[in-house]
Amino acid sequence: MRLDVDWTRCDGHGLCALLLSENIVEDVDGYPILIGSDVAPQTLRHARRAVATCPALALRLEGDASARS
Amino acid sequence: MTVVDVQTTRLLAGGIQGDHVALAPHRAIHGDLRPMTQAALAAAAANVHLLGRGGAAFPVAxxxxxxxxxxxxxxxxxxxESEPASRKDxxxxxxxxxxxxxxxLLVARALRTSRVTIAVHDRAAYASLAVALDERRRxxxxxxxxxxxLQPGRFxxxxxxxxxxxxxxxxxxxxGRRTLPTIRGLHGSPTFASNVETFAQLALLGSLGPQAFASVGDPLERGTTLLTLVGAVPAPGVVEVPTGVSIDALxxxxxxxxLIxxxxxxxxxxxxxxxxxRPLLRDARVPLNAGVIARLPTSGCALAEVSAVTTWLAGQSAGQCGPCLFGTNAVARDVAELLAGRTAPQVKARLEGLIRRGACAHPDGTAAFVASALASMSEEIAAHGNGRGCGRPYLGVLPLGGAR
Known part of the structure; x- marks a missing residue:
């Protein structure tokens, strides 16, 4: 499954970088940098939590029926 | 060979004197509009490898x-046509x-619809289309x-x-979300949207047929293309040339x-x-985009031109995507630092931070413009390193929009 950021929604809250450090780091302005958008199976739980926690509803996990998209 | 020798007037036939071509001379040049089916129009467009002329060069078929x-x-x-250097549309x-x-109308009939919208930013273009439609009503x-x-517009x-x-x-x-206009476009309806020149090329294709349309141009992309030539070139302005001409000749x-x-x-x-x-330039990693080709005169300061356009580009960010809003402004400040003879140690990282991190191509396009300038103008940048500049004035060869 692939992570996708809706850049028009993202406000750089930074929660995703805390909850999904396997795939996301922050840039100097606090916006996420995706380190590879493919999510490994063992990381999926963290990815779903990051998606569900994003206050701006900007992070999505494409092709994930069990999470908000 | 110069640009004057390579011009081929097909789209602009009859309009070279600077006067609007009225309906009767238009019909004399191009004949009557003959309807085509969707399948026939798509087949003709595929036959001549017609690519969209707005910038993305997507296959029209x-x-x-x-x-x-x-x-x-x-x-x-x-x-x-929101790019200030481009005048072709x-x-x-x-x-x-x-x-x-x-x-x-050719496309509307092929798609069995009667709903056509023409969006323009330029008042002269709006007035000319209004006169043309009035002429047709009669x-x-x-x-x-x-x-x-008439839409207000920024880049x-x-x-x-x-x-x-x-x-x-x-x-x-x-x-923010990727949607295909062909599935869900204007008013949520399936929409065929393309650049003005694409529609003009389709009209020409309908009038000439694929064989005559393909009588000029490169096999990879037949026919002619409009370009806007800017700066120190023999014939600045809009030209129509067969595809495949060498950029040296222009x-x-x-x-x-x-700048390509x-x-x-x-x-x-x-x-x-x-x-x-277009396909050759894309493979050479210098996409033609909307067809602007510029050369700066050696009498002016190239870095000042780059800095002015970069600042303008930063101001054109819609401001809805953080990496673009902050990144393009940071890059503009970095280029201004180089122009002032100081250093910009973060500029590489800032340019990388613009890649694929926005809802549209603006951050990526801005990064390409600046990164290629920095890569190809190292002597120019070194000449500013003493803080006293290169000694050449800023000429403002690359236009920056403003009121029009």
């Missing part, structure tokens, strides 16, 4: 075939408005509704999905830095061997 034909379909002619709409309208009425809409407002948002009464900015002799593809394009230190064929 593929886009035509992707629309499910019917009365709900919207046809949108994007005449917003307003030249078409101003000089040969009937060719643009023919192209729009001399050659058509059943389709053709709505010409990203010319992106096709931003144009659709604007026509729908929303803010004219690109949407530029003539000279030494200044060359306009303000989302790339600076090249050597244009030798490059030809104006």
């Amino acid at each position: 593929t886009k035509l075939a992707a629309v499910e034909a019917g009365p709900r379909v919207e046809v949108v002619v994007n005449g917003s 307003r030249t078409l709409m101003t000089l040969v408005p009937h060719l643009v309208v023919d192209g729009a 001399a050659e009425p058509h059943r389709e509704s053709v709505d010409v809409r 990203v407002g010319g992106e096709v999905r931003a144009v659709l948002n604007g026509l729908d009464g929303r803010a004219p900015v690109p949407p 530029l003539g002799p000279g030494d200044g830095p060359v 593809g306009g303000y989302h394009g790339r600076w090249v230190s050597d244009a030798h061997g490059l030809r104006v064929t």
Whole structure:
């Protein structure tokens, strides 16, 4: 499954970088940098939590029926 | 060989004297508009490898075939031409408005709809289209509704999905989620949207047929293309040339830095061997985009030109995507630092931070413009390193929009 950021929604809250450090780091302005958008199976739980926690509803996990998209 | 020798006037036939081609001379040049089916029009477009002329160079046949034909379909002619250096679309709409309208009606009939919208930012283009449609109401009425809409605009407002948002009464900015206009476009209906020149080329294709259309141009992309030539070139302004001409022939002799593809394009230190064929230029990593080719005169300061355009580009960010808003402004400040003879240690990281981190191509295009300038102008940058500048003045060769 692939992570996708809706850049028009993202406000750089930074929660995703805390909850999904396997795939996301922050840039100097606090916006996420995706380190590879493919999510490994063992990381999926963290990815779903990051998606569900994003206050701006900007992070999505494409092709994930069990999470908000 | 110079640009004057390579010009081939097909789209702009009859309009070279600077006067709008009225309906009767338009018909004398191009004949009557003959309807084509969706399949026939798509096949003809595929036959000549017609690519969209707005910048993305998407195959027109593929886009035509992707629309499910019917009365709900919207046809949108994007005449917003928001890049200040580009004049080709307003030249078409101003000089040969009937060719643009023919192209729009040809597509509408092929897609079995009567809903056509032409979005423009330029008042002269708007006036010319209005006169042309008025002429048709009297001399050659058509059943389709053709709505010409004057839209306010900034650079990203010319992106096709931003144009659709604007026509729908929303803010004219690109949407955050990727949607295909052919599936869900204007008013949520399937939409065939393309650049003004694409429609004019389709009208020409319908009138000439694929064989005559392909009598000039490169096998990879037949026919002619419009370009806007800027700066130290033998014939500045809009030219129509067969695809495949060498960029050397367009530029003539000279030494200044060359920009291919306009303000989302790339600076090249050597244009030798490059030809104006979209697939070849894309493979050479210098996409033609909307067809702006510029050469700076050696009498002016190239870095000042780059800095002025970069600052302008930063101001054109719609401000809805953080990496673009902050990143383009940071890059503009970095280029200004280099111009002032200081260093910009973060500029590489800042440029990388613009790649694929926005809702539209603006951050990526800005990064390409600046990164290629820095790569090809190392001597220029070194000449500013003493803080006293290169000694050449800023000439303002690259236009920056403003009121029009």
